Amino acid sequence: AQKITQTQPGMFVQEKEAVTLDCTYDTSDPSYGLFWYKQPSSGEMIFLIYQGSYDQQNATEGRYSLNFQKARKSANLVISASQLGDSAMYFCAMREAMYSGGGADGLTFGKGTHLIIQP
């Protein structure tokens, strides 16, 4: 089974609208971390936001917030007031505390969502 599922291959959103990018995860580890990265067309991977499994509050970083629903194993990224520069691929990723057989300390990534902001 996939560890990280991003069900939206692509999204078109009007500038200044809020955007929600979906991410669901699968783990039996009680301790894990969830990450979102942005990859613009230039290729670099840019860290956006982190949520720990024991964090009581949803993480926020500027215009980014993470809607963490632990029981549903969901960690959606919300971008408020989208801008043209937000157009990029967005990846959800997870790190589990226990060795999972692949990438013990690294991150397991989803397939990504290609977000296009339209003027």
Added chain:
Amino acid sequence: DSGVTQTPKHLITATGQRVTLRCSPRSGDLSVYWYQQSLDQGLQFLIHYYNGEERAKGNILERFSAQQFPDLHSELNLSSLELGDSALYFCASSVVPSGGSVNGELFFGEGSRLTVL
């Protein structure tokens, strides 16, 4: 600028050849990770080194190998290259020392784009 340096940025080579990709982690980071990004497979974890020692292996082919040197820079060696090895290879570094700690993001380099013709 993430502080992680990868060279070369672009590389074009022929099938059957061997290439070496180099990575310098952020100052102070002991962990180095290698990822492969291709259109069909997405971002795949290859291997993790911590302070010179291999910590974890992912979907790394036997034709590929890596090492981390005493100065903490790392090299990924790709041999007997095939067309399907064409991809963007990322190096990332982190302050996370080992298993058990889940926080600590990975800082990625700009990647090395390999094209095998």
